[in-house]
Amino acid sequence: MGGAVVVEFPSMERVVFYALPAVGHLMSMVELGKLLLSQNPSLSITILSPTLPVEHNLISSYISSVSSVFPAITFHTLPPVPLLLGNPSNYSNREQIAFEIVRNNNTNLRKFLQSQSLSCLVSAVILDFFCYSALDITKSLNLPTYFYFSTNASALALFLNFSEFDKIASDSFRNLGTTPFEIPGLFSVPASSMLEPMLDRGVSYDEFVNMGAHLARSDGIIINTFESLESKAVKALRDGTCLPGTPVPPIYCIGPLIADRGESNIGGEKNECLSWLDSQPSRSVVYLGFGSGGVFNKEQTREIAIGLERSGVKFLWVVRATLSADEAKRFQPPSEPDLDSILPDGFLERTKDRGLIVKSWAPQIEVLGHDAVGGFVTHCGWNSSLEAVCAGVPMVAWPLYAEQRFNKILLVEEIGVALPMDESEDWFVKSDEIERRVKQIIGSEEGDVVRKRVSDLSHEAKAALGEGGSSKVALAKLVESWKKEP
Numbered sequence: 247m248g249g250a251v252v253v254e255f256p257s258m259e260r261v262v263f264y265a266l267p268a269v270g271h272l273m274s275m276v277e278l279g280k281l282l283l284s285q286n287p288s289l290s291i292t293i294l295s296p297t298l299p300v301e302h303n304l305i306s307s308y309i310s311s312v313s314s315v316f317p318a319i320t321f322h323t324l325p326p327v328p329l330l331l332g333n334p335s336n337y338s339n340r341e342q343i344a345f346e347i348v349r350n351n352n353t354n355l356r357k358f359l360q361s362q363s364l365s366c367l368v369s370a371v372i373l374d375f376f377c378y379s380a381l382d383i384t385k386s387l388n389l390p391t392y393f394y395f396s397t398n399a400s401a402l403a404l405f406l407n408f409s410e411f412d413k414i415a416s417d418s419f420r421n422l423g424t425t426p427f428e429i430p431g432l433f434s435v436p437a438s439s440m441l442e443p444m445l446d447r448g449v450s451y452d453e454f455v456n457m458g459a460h461l462a463r464s465d466g467i468i469i470n471t472f473e474s475l476e477s478k479a480v481k482a483l484r485d486g487t488c489l490p491g492t493p494v495p496p497i498y499c500i501g502p503l504i505a506d507r508g509e510s511n512i513g514g515e516k517n518e519c520l521s522w523l524d525s526q527p528s529r530s531v532v533y534l535g536f537g538s539g540g541v542f543n544k545e546q547t548r549e550i551a552i553g554l555e556r557s558g559v560k561f562l563w564v565v566r567a568t569l570s571a572d573e574a575k576r577f578q579p580p581s582e583p584d585l586d587s588i589l590p591d592g593f594l595e596r597t598k599d600r601g602l603i604v605k606s607w608a609p610q611i612e613v614l615g616h617d618a619v620g621g622f623v624t625h626c627g628w629n630s631s632l633e634a635v636c637a638g639v640p641m642v643a644w645p646l647y648a649e650q651r652f653n654k655i656l657l658v659e660e661i662g663v664a665l666p667m668d669e670s671e672d673w674f675v676k677s678d679e680i681e682r683r684v685k686q687i688i689g690s691e692e693g694d695v696v697r698k699r700v701s702d703l704s705h706e707a708k709a710a711l712g713e714g715g716s717s718k719v720a721l722a723k724l725v726e727s728w729k730k731e732p
Contacts, residue, residue: 273505399479408458431482472710529620553680621687638704
């Protein structure tokens with residue numbers, strides 16, 4: 247008999263993440279990778295990303311810092327692909343650009359995954375939900391495929407219903423105003439609070455409708471939340487009541503995952519804003535931070551300043567350079583702000599004894615964890631919302647883009663951890679509303695009710711990640727599920 251050829255299957259077990267290289271998405275997926283490694287140290291994790299038309303300096307420095315500390319996490323960037331419309335300025339919004347780049351990388355993705363299988367066992371692929379079009383590639387390669395949904399369980403129920411809403415919507419969501427759309431088993435959402443890039447029908451609208459259908463075809467959906475934070479939504483997803491007639495894949499609530507940016511001590515020196523907070527009384531300061539993509543025009547920035555000055559409340563405010571509406575819709579990184587040109591004359595001098603302005607960035611997790619901070623004016627990004635919940639800091643909800651108007655409903659009306667910032671029809675907020683809300687969150691009965699609720703949930707968040715906690719159990723079930731896949 248001739249000698250048989252023995253082919254050994256690669257023994258190293260690897261999980262491939264496919265992440266959008268945007269700050270909130272990438273950092274959250276890295277935290278998921280760290281969590282998986284903490285429970286399964288024999289794993290290796292490769293985080294794959296497409297190349298966006300504009301590179302964010304924070305992303306490259308962040309990747310370098312993670313690589314140096316976690317050698318089991320490696321990063322790989324797919325080659326650039328041309329934009330069909332050429333310049334990013336020709337697109338309606340950043341979401342449209344992201345969807346196109348991911349789809350045009352499907353051939354590159356297939357080649358990468360096939361090459362990986364030659365050197366290791368690819369146990370599972372975890373897709374950023376913005377990378378939904380890659381599902382067809384991973385399924386064709388018979389790879390167990392999960393979505394990582396970095397926002398909340400309630401939003402997942404919303405996304406799963408997009409195709410249903412599309413069937414009954416008589417016009418664009420923007421034109422439908424307060425017309426309610428019911429999420430079965432949960433609550434109704436006014437059309438105007440749908441995702442910002444879906445308000446008008448077009449390419450991005452169609453992409454999100456398709457995304458909802460693809461989410462339901464995966465082997466499971468990993469959600470950055472914990473069960474007691476959104477018990478109604480988790481039950482509706484698991485029971486299938488949120489999407490009658492369509493099976494919902496298994497869900498795994500493994501949060502809260504909080505990204506450790508690790509930049510509060512640079513060169514061994516304490517960040518200026520933390521030193522300033524050390525000198526302030528307990529729960530006396532309102533912190534205003536609007537995330538990596540939260541920018542205002544000059545008029546709104548001045549209105550914030552006027553409201554803060556009139557309030558008499560101590561404040562720590564992260565101010566970013568102003569951008570035009572068109573610039574803010576794309577991957578346009580803002581430059582360093584020129585405070586003298588965007589703030590009212592004399593504002594800095596008049597408020598220097600009770601306020602501090604930080605340009606562009608602050609160590610948010612450390613700020614929220616400081617005893618001096620008594621309230622947080624937030625854009626309702628889910629990462630920031632979880633950071634506030636974990637720190638036990640009540641919020642004022644001021645949504646700006648993406649799914650944040652939906653998150654405002656969740657945080658204010660459903661979970662009860664925020665007061666609402668009331669906006670005009672064009673989403674402008676006047677100085678008297680800003681003054682009223684920062685006063686309320688620092689010292690009022692309404693603020694105290696929200697503070698008690700978020701304090702209780704901060705303890706539940708810790709318990710969820712502890713031994714025997716719901717999130718830790720869900721993580722174990724997740725790993726067990728892909729090991730069962732053929």
